[in-house]
Each structure stands twice: as C-alpha cells, then as structure tokens.
Amino acid sequence: MSVEITTGPPEVRVPASTEATDTVATAEAVLSKRTGAPVRLADAEDLGGSDRSVVLRVRIAESPFELPRTVVVKHYGECPPEARTDPFAHEAASCQLTTALSPEARVSPELIAHDVNERLLVLEDLGRGSTLADVLFAEDPRAAERALLAWARALGRLHSSTAACAADFDALMRRLGAKSWTDPVADDIVASVGELPELLSQTLGVRTPPELVERLTAASEQLGYSRYQAFSPSDICPENSLVTGSSGVRFLDFEWGCVRDVAMDAAYLQYPFPSSWCSYALPDNLAQSMLATWRSEIAEVWPELDSDEVLLPRLFNAQLLWVWVSTWWFLPRTGETDRPIDLHQPSPRRSTALVDRWRHLRSDAQDAQLSDVAEFADTVIDALVDRFGAGALHLQPYPAFRTE
Numbered sequence: 001m002s003v004e005i006t007t008g009p010p011e012v013r014v015p016a017s018t019e020a021t022d023t024v025a026t027a028e029a030v031l032s033k034r035t036g037a038p039v040r041l042a043d044a045e046d047l048g049g050s051d052r053s054v055v056l057r058v059r060i061a062e063s064p065f066e067l068p069r070t071v072v073v074k075h076y077g078e079c080p081p082e083a084r085t086d087p088f089a090h091e092a093a094s095c096q097l098t099t100a101l102s103p104e105a106r107v108s109p110e111l112i113a114h115d116v117n118e119r120l121l122v123l124e125d126l127g128r129g130s131t132l133a134d135v136l137f138a139e140d141p142r143a144a145e146r147a148l149l150a151w152a153r154a155l156g157r158l159h160s161s162t163a164a165c166a167a168d169f170d171a172l173m174r175r176l177g178a179k180s181w182t183d184p185v186a187d188d189i190v191a192s193v194g195e196l197p198e199l200l201s202q203t204l205g206v207r208t209p210p211e212l213v214e215r216l217t218a219a220s221e222q223l224g225y226s227r228y229q230a231f232s233p234s235d236i237c238p239e240n241s242l243v244t245g246s247s248g249v250r251f252l253d254f255e256w257g258c259v260r261d262v263a264m265d266a267a268y269l270q271y272p273f274p275s276s277w278c279s280y281a282l283p284d285n286l287a288q289s290m291l292a293t294w295r296s297e298i299a300e301v302w303p304e305l306d307s308d309e310v311l312l313p314r315l316f317n318a319q320l321l322w323v324w325v326s327t328w329w330f331l332p333r334t335g336e337t338d339r340p341i342d343l344h345q346p347s348p349r350r351s352t353a354l355v356d357r358w359r360h361l362r363s364d365a366q367d368a369q370l371s372d373v374a375e376f377a378d379t380v381i382d383a384l385v386d387r388f389g390a391g392a393l394h395l396q397p398y399p400a401f402r403t404e
Contacts, residue, residue, distance in 0.1 A: 017054075020054055023056055026115075027058065030120055034113045089181070090255055092176050095121065095254060098162070107158050107247075109250070111123060126250055131243065132241040133239040136399070155265060156298045163229070163302070164230075181258065230259065233253070238278045239278065266311075267322050274323070281401075320361065323360075326357060332350060359381060361373065362378060
C-alpha cells in the first residue's frame with residue numbers, strides 16, 4: 001500500500017504533465033461552481049500520485065470568497081470495470097463522513113469540495129509537517145515514542161467519534177454511485193484463508209491442520225457486522241499519518257476507507273503496521289502503552305472493551321488474521337527471491353518481517369493458552385528459518401530506537 005496524499009519534501013516539484021494541467025483546470029471549475037464565482041489556482045506542486053490519481057498542492061490565486069491559502073487537489077482516473085471497488089468513492093465518502101465531525105474530533109483533512117462526475121476532491125492542506133514514517137526513521141527516540149502514542153490516541157478518537165456509522169457510510173457510498181462496498185483487506189483475508197494452506201505446503205513444506213483453518217474461519221466472522229464497528233482509514237500506515245504540533249496526528253489517504261471492527265485497527269498497535277512496508281520492531285512495552293492509550297479514548301463508547309476478557313480474544317483474532325493475510329501477501333513463492341517488502345523504500349526482507357509476526361503470534365497464543373496456534377506458529381518459524389537462514393530471526397527496530 002502506498003501513500004497518495006503526502007506532505008511532500010521541502011523542495012517544490014513542478015508538475016509538467018498534461019494530467020496536472022487538466023487537474024488544475026478541473027479543480028478551478030469545481031471550486032468556481034461551488035462558490036458561484038470564478039476561482040483561479042496557481043503554483044501547482046506535485047505531491048506524488050499514482051496510476052490511479054494525480055495529487056497536487058495548489059495556491060488559491062484568485063477568489064471572491066474566503067478560501068484557504070493553499071489546498072490539496074486529488075483527481076482520479078476512471079475506475080476499471082473489473083475493479084472490486086472504486087477508490088474515489090471510498091475516499092469521497094470517507095472525507096464527507098470525517099468532515100462532518102466536530103473540529104476537535106476530526107483527525108483527517110477537511111473536504112472543501114468534490115465532484116462525482118469529474119472524480120475530483122479538494123481537500124484541506126495540512127502543510128509540510130513530518131509523517132510518522134519520517135519520525136520513526138529519524139534519530140530521536142523520545143519524539144518517536146510521543147508520535148506513536150499520539151497516533152494511538154488519534155486512532156482511538158477516530159473510532160469513538162464514528163462508532164455505529166455503518167449506515168451513514170453506506171448511504172454516502174450509494175450517493176457516489178457505489179452499488180456495494182467492502183473492506184478490501186477483508187476480501188484478501190477471506191481469499192488467504194482458502195489459499196495460504198496450499199502455498200505454505202508448496203513453499204515451506206508446512207501442513208496446515210484443519211482445526212487451524214476452522215479457527216481462522218471463525219475469526220473471519222469478525223470481518224462482518226459487530227457492535228464494535230467504526231470508521232477506519234484502512235491504510236493507517238506511518239507514511240499516511242501526519243504528525244502535527246498542535247492537533248496531534250492526522251490521517252491521510254482514504255482510498256480504502258471503510259467501516260470495520262475496531263479490533264482490526266487496534267491490532268496495528270500490537271503488530272506494527274501489518275499492511276505496510278514500514279514494519280520494524282518496537283521497544284518492549286511501547287506496544288502495550290499504545291494499546292492503553294487507544295483504550296482510554298474508546299472506553300466511553302465501549303466500556304466493556306476496557307476489560308481484557310472482552311477485548312483480548314477479539315484482538316487475538318484480528319492479530320491472527322493479519323499474520324495470516326500478510327503471510328499470503330509477502331511469502332516468496334517458489335522460484336522467487338527473498339527481497340525487501342518494498343523495493344522503493346527502506347524495509348526489512350519479507351522473511352524477516354514474517355518471522356517476527358509469527359513469533360509475536362506464538363507468544364500471544366501461549367499467553368492465551370491456545371497451544372494449537374502456538375505449535376503451528378513454531379512450525380512456520382522453523383520452516384522460514386530453514387529456507388531463508390538464521391538472519392530471518394533478527395528484525396531491527398525502527399532507526400529512531402536503535403542504540404548503536
């Protein structure tokens with residue numbers, strides 16, 4: 001998963017493509033229609049889009065109404081007919097939902113304008129601050145710890161502010177033309193439950209017991225409706241989290257925003273960023289501090305989740321599903337090399353990240369007295385080390401927490 005709306009580097013990257021020119025012209029038209037008067041934009045800066053979208057920071061050069069000095073414009077191409085879901089619809093619905101929150105509860109960019117036909121969003125510009133990834137890859141451990149706790153607090157605030165919002169999100173998606181929507185990770189998890197056992201057998205020679213498949217199938221029920229659902233940005237990785245001085249952490253990039261069980265996001269606090277390339281080790285006890293911070297924010301809405309007896313089984317199910325689907329994503333297939341998770345970013349080798357996740361799962365399964373899961377995790381760890389070497393056992397911490 002990759003960042004789409006970013007703060008960008010200090011230097012300005014001037015877009016030269018006709019796509020960027022078209023995006024500026026379209027944004028001017030959308031803003032002019034919204035305000036009822038001509039709006040002119042200037043000084044477009046490329047923030048790094050993707051094959052799905054063009055993302056620019058632009059200055060409001062001329063407007064008869066009060067608008068922010070700069071805004072971020074995100075312009076989507078057409079959604080392929082074979083696509084499972086439409087990222088524009090997800091992002092537009094997500095931004096509408098979060099913009100409706102009170103300013104003190106909002107942990108996302110405000111939606112200023114959008115146009116369904118043009119597939120364009122105009123968003124609040126959150127500035128050039130550091131992302132959480134920037135902080136984790138810097139050299140200040142205290143700043144990194146503060147940022148991670150602020151990230152956990154922002155996540156809890158988002159969950160508590162959007163509890164029981166499934167009907168609202170569904171209505172927003174339908175207004176945007178989506179006949180149905182789904183959490184794309186849920187789709188992958190369901191696929192991985194059926195496909196990973198064969199892959200483990202072919203790649204590592206590991207047999208998956210039927211009892212474990214049954215446990216995974218039961219855990220997958222948490223992907224459906226539950227009383228503990230809230231809005232999730234879905235891709236809440238460090239590169240999509242902006243650390244601000246005044247308002248804590250703000251989340252960016254809602255292309256796969258959805259409503260899901262909050263335990264699926266809370267698992268990010270225990271198994272750092274399982275859908276991300278940015279998957280290094282955290283200091284002992286920091287994950288527990290992050291979880292406690294998140295719980296303090298959601299306790300008023302779901303007081304029962306402050307009980308370990310209620311939360312920990314749900315959290316373990318989420319962790320099991322994340323380890324399973326990330327193994328399905330990252331396990332080198334037969335004939336593939338054990339390359340880094342992301343070839344374009346600093347990241348651990350896939351085998352190293354997977355061994356660390358299975359080791360965490362083994363420990364949590366032992367704590368929960370789930371001996372079948374712990375024994376299977378042991379088998380997978382041994383098989384990964386046998387194939388990729390003892391180096392797979394050593395996942396480095398994030399650079400901010402390295403002492404050497």
